[in-house]
Amino acid sequence: xxxxxxxxxxxxxxxxxxxxxxxxxxxxxxxxxxxxxxxxxxxxxxxxxxxxxxxxxxxxxxxxxxxxxxxxxxxxxxxxxxxxxxxxxxxxxxxxxxxxxxxxxxxxxxxxxxxxxxxxxxxxxxxxxxxxxxxxxxxxxxxxxxxxxxxxxxxxxxxxxxxxxxxxxxxxxxxxxxxxxxxxxxxxxxxxxxxxxxxxxxxxxxxxxxxxxxxxxxxxxxxxxxxxxxxxxxxxxxxxxxxxxxxxxxxxxxxxxxxxxxxxxxxxxxxxxxxxxxxxxxxxxxxxxxxxxxxxxxxx
Amino acid sequence: xxxxxxxxxxxxxxxxxxxxxxxxxxxxxxxxxxxxxxxxxxxxxxxxxxxxxxxxxxxxxxxxxxxxxxxxxxxxxxxxxxxxxxxxxxxxxxxxxxxxxxxxxxxxxxxxxxxxxxxxxxxxxxxxxxxxxxxxxxxxxxxxxxxxxxxxxxxxxxxxxxxxxxxxxxxxxxxxxxxxxxxxxxxxxxxxxxxxxxxxxxxxxxxxxxxxxxxxxxxxxxxxxxxxxxxxxxxxxxxxxxxxxxxxxxxxxxxxxxxxxxxxxxxxxxxxxxxxxxxxxxxxxxxxxxxxxxxxxxxx
DNA sequence: CCTTTTATACTCGAAGTGAGTATATCCGGC
DNA sequence: GCCGGATATACTCACTTCGAGTATAAAAGG
Numbered sequence: 021x022x023x024x025x026x027x028x029x030x031x032x033x034x035x036x037x038x039x040x041x042x043x044x045x046x047x048x049x050x051x052x053x054x055x056x057x058x059x060x061x062x063x064x065x066x067x068x069x070x071x072x073x074x075x076x077x078x079x080x081x082x083x084x085x086x087x088x089x090x091x092x093x094x095x096x097x098x099x100x101x102x103x104x105x106x107x108x109x110x111x112x113x114x115x116x117x118x119x120x121x122x123x124x125x126x127x128x129x130x131x132x133x134x135x136x137x138x139x140x141x142x143x144x145x146x147x148x149x150x151x152x153x154x155x156x157x158x159x160x161x162x163x164x165x166x167x168x169x170x171x172x173x174x175x176x177x178x179x180x181x182x183x184x185x186x187x188x189x190x191x192x193x194x195x196x197x198x199x200x201x202x203x204x205x206x207x208x209x210x211x212x213x214x215x216x217x218x219x220x221x222x223x224x225x226x227x228x229x230x231x232x233x234x235x236x237x238x239x240x241x242x243x244x245x246x247x248x249x250x251x252x253x254x255x256x257x258x259x260x261x262x263x264x265x266x267x268x269x270x271x272x273x274x275x276x277x278x279x280x281x282x283x284x285x286x287x288x289x290x291x292x293x294x295x296x297x298x299x300x301x302x303x304x305x306x307x308x309x310x311x312x313x314x315x316x317x318x319x320x
Numbered sequence: 321x322x323x324x325x326x327x328x329x330x331x332x333x334x335x336x337x338x339x340x341x342x343x344x345x346x347x348x349x350x351x352x353x354x355x356x357x358x359x360x361x362x363x364x365x366x367x368x369x370x371x372x373x374x375x376x377x378x379x380x381x382x383x384x385x386x387x388x389x390x391x392x393x394x395x396x397x398x399x400x401x402x403x404x405x406x407x408x409x410x411x412x413x414x415x416x417x418x419x420x421x422x423x424x425x426x427x428x429x430x431x432x433x434x435x436x437x438x439x440x441x442x443x444x445x446x447x448x449x450x451x452x453x454x455x456x457x458x459x460x461x462x463x464x465x466x467x468x469x470x471x472x473x474x475x476x477x478x479x480x481x482x483x484x485x486x487x488x489x490x491x492x493x494x495x496x497x498x499x500x501x502x503x504x505x506x507x508x509x510x511x512x513x514x515x516x517x518x519x520x521x522x523x524x525x526x527x528x529x530x531x532x533x534x535x536x537x538x539x540x541x542x543x544x545x546x547x548x549x550x551x552x553x554x555x556x557x558x559x560x561x562x563x564x565x566x567x568x569x570x571x572x573x574x575x576x577x578x579x580x581x582x583x584x585x586x587x588x589x590x591x592x593x594x595x596x597x598x599x600x601x602x603x604x605x606x607x608x609x610x611x612x613x614x615x616x617x618x619x620x
Numbered sequence: 621c622c623t624t625t626t627a628t629a630c631t632c633g634a635a636g637t638g639a640g641t642a643t644a645t646c647c648g649g650c
Numbered sequence: 651g652c653c654g655g656a657t658a659t660a661c662t663c664a665c666t667t668c669g670a671g672t673a674t675a676a677a678a679g680g
Contacts, residue, residue, distance in 0.1 A: 028326040065391045089389040091365045292657025293645040592626025593676040
């Protein structure tokens with residue numbers, strides 16, 4: 021049994037939320053995600069990336085999770101024999117340690133995906149996108165219905181509701197339909213800021229994963245400072261999901277999960293009535309997972 | 321920027337359900353998962369694996385999804401410079417095309433994880449396992465409480481309910497506690513059949529992923545024959561989850577999802593009243609994902 | 621024909637969820 | 651000092667979902 025030889029590379033989607041805006045760490049003025057070789061000295065992939073991020077950015081990395089491994093033919097390294105295998109990771113950085121809005125290297129998610137931010141209602145750009153997608157659907161003869169269903173489902177058309185988790189499917193549809201420059205579309209007719217190679221697709225993968233994850237695991241707290249108000253927490257979740265949430269219900273949800281506790285202090289920096297400060301209950305909850313069982317169990 | 325050189329290998333967790341028993345495709349008489357080199361000629365990882373599985377097993381592969389990429393130091397290939405990167409995949413094979421219970425290569429999941437099958441109630445082996453885990457908890461002084469919480473949570477002790485999704489956590493705890501031969505435990509004091517290198521851990525990853533997935537995506541149907549009865553469907557889900565389900569509620573769940581339709585025929589092979597046969601509604605549902613939104617949305 | 625076995629259908633109460641409304645406490649201006 | 655704006659916090663209600671139990675239907679076999 022022979023083993024294929026390949027180049028191994030790590031790519032990181034590092035996110036933080038500052039000023040109610042979700043941001044991603046980039047290089048080349050926002051054109052690429054940070055990446056580097058997988059050094060042989062590392063104990064594991066995870067450890068390798070953690071070390072490397074620490075060196076490169078100076079930010080301590082909280083949560084870290086593997087995203088996906090890509091090895092498509094078009095990823096072949098130019099001057100080398102063999103191909104490149106890219107292993108991508110999602111990492112979360114605390115707001116405290118993260119740089120401010122203006123700092124270099126960090127760019128807002130929605131610069132690359134303006135159609136994903138629904139906090140101010142359905143973005144206007146979606147009208148133009150769905151019009152172009154309809155043309156693309158109409159241009160197909162054989163499997164037109166299938167295309168139509170995919171578009172309707174992903175973009176919340178024809179009765180379907182907008183689902184914030186489907187960011188990757190939306191990007192992939194737009195790629196297929198030739199609406200992004202990465203797919204060869206001229207910049208004037210494309211949507212959102214593009215990135216080097218398939219980095220924008222990897223970013224979409226990271227965003228989709230994080231949006232799905234905040235619903236069943238308490239990862240938001242990896243993005244929060246030590247103490248925070250409930251409104252701050254809600255606005256952070258809203259920034260990530262690209263949606264506005266119902267305030268009373270959000271608070272009910274948070275407190276029935278018993279994920280946080282009052283610090284005893286309050287802040288009046290918010291304008292109106294002072295808000296109580298809370299902290300995440302690290303100790304108790306390291307192993308917590310919402311049961312979320314959708315199977316009809318029987319207890320015998 | 322240099323790129324690290326590495327050996328690339330694909331490892332597959334191929335599962336089927338035959339005779340109400342979940343099975344995995346193995347090599348070396350059940351001691352290892354099938355694996356092979358990542359050939360340079362393939363278009364992508366996915367395509368590479370699909371082709372390779374077809375050649376090796378003769379079974380057409382339905383569903384295929386990437387599981388995880390491993391590259392720990394202990395995975396280094398003996399005779400080679402550099403290390404091995406193992407990219408693992410989860411694949412589902414239809415019962416029809418799958419071999420019967422006796423055929424070589426296929427082994428039951430619960431041979432490797434006897435504590436994971438709760439269809440006949442809590443397995444007796446769990447008593448011995450938790451006893452040994454309690455010793456392990458007690459042997460720690462500093463972070464004992466943390467260990468205790470991890471064990472209680474993963475194994476459904478001290479008020480916590482058994483959660484079938486936590487199979488990987490359970491295996492990892494048992495590994496840490498030295499209860500499996502892969503961790504150096506003598507066979508007489510270990511639990512479950514072991515596998516080569518970290519293959520059993522990869523199998524646990526696949527099982528956990530599949531158990532979680534059946535709750536929010538209709539992947540079970542990838543394991544069913546063209547037409548099936550509701551009881552058959554339920555027993556397949558039960559086999560995967562390692563749990564018994566409440567029949568009336570299972571049927572209600574299935575039919576409110578509108579995932580299946582009657583074929584018009586019935587079968588009386590089941591003993592009692594003849595059961596209606598159903599088929600999966602492929603066409604309509606290729607893009608379906610249960611919304612499962614746990615965020616308190618507001619609709620403005 | 622009656623019992624056993626499996627399939628299918630209906631009901632009920634508890635819990636969860638979406639949505640709206642009411643009260644509390646600060647700030648700043650008059 | 652009082653009042654309106656702004657934000658925080660608390661409560662209520664209807665509707666849906668979900669776990670659990672019960673009842674009826676249709677076959678096979680003695």
